[in-house]
Amino acid sequence: MPRFGIVFPTASTIQEELEFGLVTNIEENIYVENTVFGPTVVGKAKGVYVAMSSSSDNNHMMAMTVSFSVENGDDDDKSSDEIDSLKFFGVHLRDVLECHVAVIGGTGKFNDANGYAVIKVVNNRDIGSTDIIHGSSDDVKLMLMYNVFLS
Template identity: 40%
Template sequence: MNQIPQGMTVQELMFGTMTVFDDELTEGEELGSGLVGKAQGFYIASSVEGTSQVMAFTAKFEENGYEDSLSFFGVHRTTQVSQSQLAIIGGTGKYVNANGFAIIKTFPVNNGQQHNTDGLETLLHLTAYLSY
C-alpha cells in the first residue's frame, strides 16, 4: 500500500490538485526582508507532466491597511523556464481598474540562506508592469 501505481509518476498523480495559499509578500528574497503585504489565492497543477500551474491570486499591500490590491491570473511554468507571465486583471484602492502583466520567476530554496517552513520549496519573484 501507499505506493505509486506502476507506470505513474508523482507529477501525474498531482495533476488537477488545487493548492490554496496565504503568503507574505516581501521586498526581497532574503530571509527577514521587509514585509510589503500578502498574496492570497490558489494554483492548480494544469499539466500531466507537472510543468505548469494555473494561478489566480490577489496581492494585498500593507500600506493603507490592505485597501490597495492587484489581482493576477495566468499560467506559471514550473520547469527550467526562466520566467512566465501573468495577467493583471484588476485591483482595488489606488489600483482600481488596473491592468497589465507581471513577470514571475521561480527560485528554488536550496542555497542554505532561506528558511524552510511548512514544506516551502520555492520562492517566487514578481515584477509588475501596469497602468491604472
C-alpha cells in the first residue's frame, strides 16, 4: 500500500488566509425583461455568497447554480439531467462597475459549459421595470445583471 502524507500550514498562516466571514445563501428568481408582459420568471439561482470579515474588503466569493426552463423556477419535480443549468464561480468585485466570474459547467443544453459572465449592478429603473419588486414606482431595488458568454 503506498504511503502519503498531508502537510498542514502553520497556525499563523491559517489565521491570515482563512478568516471568518459572512456566508449568505442565494435563492432568487431569475427574470427576463419582456416589454409586452413585463418581467418573466425563467428560473432560479441557488448558491452561496461569502464575504470576508474585514470591513475594507469589498470582494465576495460566489458559487451559484442557475436553473432555466423550469416553470416558475420550481425544479423539484425534474431530475438534474433534465434541467438546463449553468454553474458560476468567482470573486464578485463590489467596488468596480463590472466584474467577471467563470462559468464552470452546466447541465441539459449547457452540459459541460465553459465561459464567463459579466456582472453589473443595476437598479430596476435602469432596466425599465418597477414590476419586479411589486412595490411603488418610487422604490428602487439593486439587482445583479449577468451577461453570459459561452465558448
